[in-house]
Amino acid sequence: MSLFEDIPVDVGIIYEGERIRGRDMQIELGGPREEYKFELVQSKPMDKIDDGKITIVGRDISELPEGTNTPFGMVIEVGGAEIEKDLEGVIERRLHEYVNFIEGFMHLNQRYDIQMRLSKKSYQKGFNSFKVFGEVLLRLYKSELPFIEKMQITFYTDPEKVEELYPKAIEIYDGRDARARGMSDDEVDVFYGCSLCQSFAPTHLCVITPQRYANCGAISWFDGRATAKVDPKGPVFEVTKGDLIDAVTGEYAGVNQVLREKSLGEIERVQLYTAFGYPHTSCGCFEGCAFYIPEVDGYGVVHRNYKGETVNGLSFVTISDLTAGGRQVDGFHGLSIEYMRSPKFLQADGGWDRVVWMPKDIMDRIKEYMPPEIIPKIATENDIEDLDQLKAWLTERGHPIVDTWKEEEAVAEAPAAPQQMAYPQQMPTTFMMPTMELPAGAVPGLPSGMNIRIILKNAKIKAEKVIIRVEKE
Ligand code: SF4
Numbered sequence: 001m002s003l004f005e006d007i008p009v010d011v012g013i014i015y016e017g018e019r020i021r022g023r024d025m026q027i028e029l030g031g032p033r034e035e036y037k038f039e040l041v042q043s044k045p046m047d048k049i050d051d052g053k054i055t056i057v058g059r060d061i062s063e064l065p066e067g068t069n070t071p072f073g074m075v076i077e078v079g080g081a082e083i084e085k086d087l088e089g090v091i092e093r094r095l096h097e098y099v100n101f102i103e104g105f106m107h108l109n110q111r112y113d114i115q116m117r118l119s120k121k122s123y124q125k126g127f128n129s130f131k132v133f134g135e136v137l138l139r140l141y142k143s144e145l146p147f148i149e150k151m152q153i154t155f156y157t158d159p160e161k162v163e164e165l166y167p168k169a170i171e172i173y174d175g176r177d178a179r180a181r182g183m184s185d186d187e188v189d190v191f192y193g194c195s196l197c198q199s200f201a202p203t204h205l206c207v208i209t210p211q212r213y214a215n216c217g218a219i220s221w222f223d224g225r226a227t228a229k230v231d232p233k234g235p236v237f238e239v240t241k242g243d244l245i246d247a248v249t250g251e252y253a254g255v256n257q258v259l260r261e262k263s264l265g266e267i268e269r270v271q272l273y274t275a276f277g278y279p280h281t282s283c284g285c286f287e288g289c290a291f292y293i294p295e296v297d298g299y300g301v302v303h304r305n306y307k308g309e310t311v312n313g314l315s316f317v318t319i320s321d322l323t324a325g326g327r328q329v330d331g332f333h334g335l336s337i338e339y340m341r342s343p344k345f346l347q348a349d350g351g352w353d354r355v356v357w358m359p360k361d362i363m364d365r366i367k368e369y370m371p372p373e374i375i376p377k378i379a380t381e382n383d384i385e386d387l388d389q390l391k392a393w394l395t396e397r398g399h400p401i402v403d404t405w406k407e408e409e410a411v412a413e414a415p416a417a418p419q420q421m422a423y424p425q426q427m428p429t430t431f432m433m434p435t436m437e438l439p440a441g442a443v444p445g446l447p448s449g450m451n452i453r454i455i456l457k458n459a460k461i462k463a464e465k466v467i468i469r470v471e472k473e
Pocket of ligand 1 (some may be wrong): 096194195196197198205216218219286
């Protein structure tokens with residue numbers, strides 16, 4: 001008998017990556033419209049777990065009105081001889097995979113930021129209770145991760161209970177994140193790779209180091225170490241650093257080699273501490289994103305929960321679309337909030353001296369890890385509204401980026417020297433109408449002295465990179 005024969009919908013890897021649009025959704029659990037939502041795995045002594053127990057606190061799926069969203073919490077308690085605290089984060093992250101295995105069920109993001117949708121179709125087939133949902137998860141976890149010997153799940157949809165438990169969950173996440181702080185990438189021989197999101201972005205691989213937390217913000221170097229030990233064939237594995245190629249950009253020969261293999265040759269190199277050149281790829285579930293602002297030659301940083309427009313008029317969704325997909329996009333860099341606490345944060349690009357704008361709540365969350373002198377010089381949505389105001393703010397506050405404008409102006413006034421300038425791949429840039437001149441004799445019968453010019457009107461040209469080279473005659 002198949003593991004899921006008595007489950008009313010199909011369960012399997014083929015459903016990973018399935019999207020459920022608003023019009024097709026029966027219910028949404030968590031999501032951007034809900035302030036309180038979380039998923040949490042906790043390890044417990046074996047005698048504290050009632051194996052297989054599923055508890056629902058609040059309304060069940062069938063009691064939630066069609067087409068609505070609800071506050072949502074999910075606590076999974078696990079026990080086993082091999083289970084240690086460091087495994088909690090990775091067991092929790094596997095929810096992203098297992099929930100997406102369920103036909104008509106979509107799971108996005110992680111931890112305090114989850115968004116899950118059940119489709120009307122699967123609901124009508126009988127997937128109408130958290131008991132069914134819990135049963136699928138219990139079976140998947142126990143069959144895929146045999147070191148889990150006992151497991152119980154509690155689902156919360158009671159809004160008061162979700163709100164009450166939310167700060168406790170945040171405290172637990174913060175405690176996990178704090179563990180790797182103070183460790184350096186230089187003092188370890190191995191990093192960890194995670195390919196869990198390759199079903200969404202096949203060329204993406206997260207490289208998890210002590211000082212560069214996973215993009216989703218859910219897996220630390222310690223979590224990687226613990227999981228690679230108990231689940232060596234799983235999606236999280238050891239990456240030998242190999243020779244250091246560049247300490248400033250964070251490039252290692254061993255990392256490059258693994259990247260090449262795991263991306264099937266698509267990604268050749270990665271530099272861990274920069275958003276230009278060979279930046280770390282982004283799948284789609286990054287917690288935040290650094291984006292280059294060419295008008296001031298600085299970075300903005302925005303996070304998933306930011307609802308407004310950023311200083312250059314883009315929403316998080318737009319920036320996220322430009323960044324995601326496992327590509328290396330110059331100037332767009334998916335990252336975790338914890339990486340912003342790292343001394344290696346955008347080290348090769350100037351670190352915090354290059355950041356010019358960020359949402360106020362993120363600044364408040366991480367300010368004790370930012371250089372104190374830069375804090376009043378970085379603008380937030382409460383200070384300014386557009387790029388003109390940003391320029392004025394940076395000048396007024398004496399942001400270090402302003403000195404680099406002066407240097408650039410001085411260079412611009414000097415006689416032109418041959419140079420090469422790479423623009424970010426995805427930057428919207430306005431160019432002159434593309435034209436092409438044919439060489440003499442290319443069109444038979446054309447009177448000598450006359451040329452033909454082809455004007456490509458309204459042509460749409462897609463280029464990986466635009467290189468402007470100033471050459472001497
Ligand atoms: S974002 Fe990275 S670390 Fe997190 S689950 Fe996806 S691949 Fe793994």
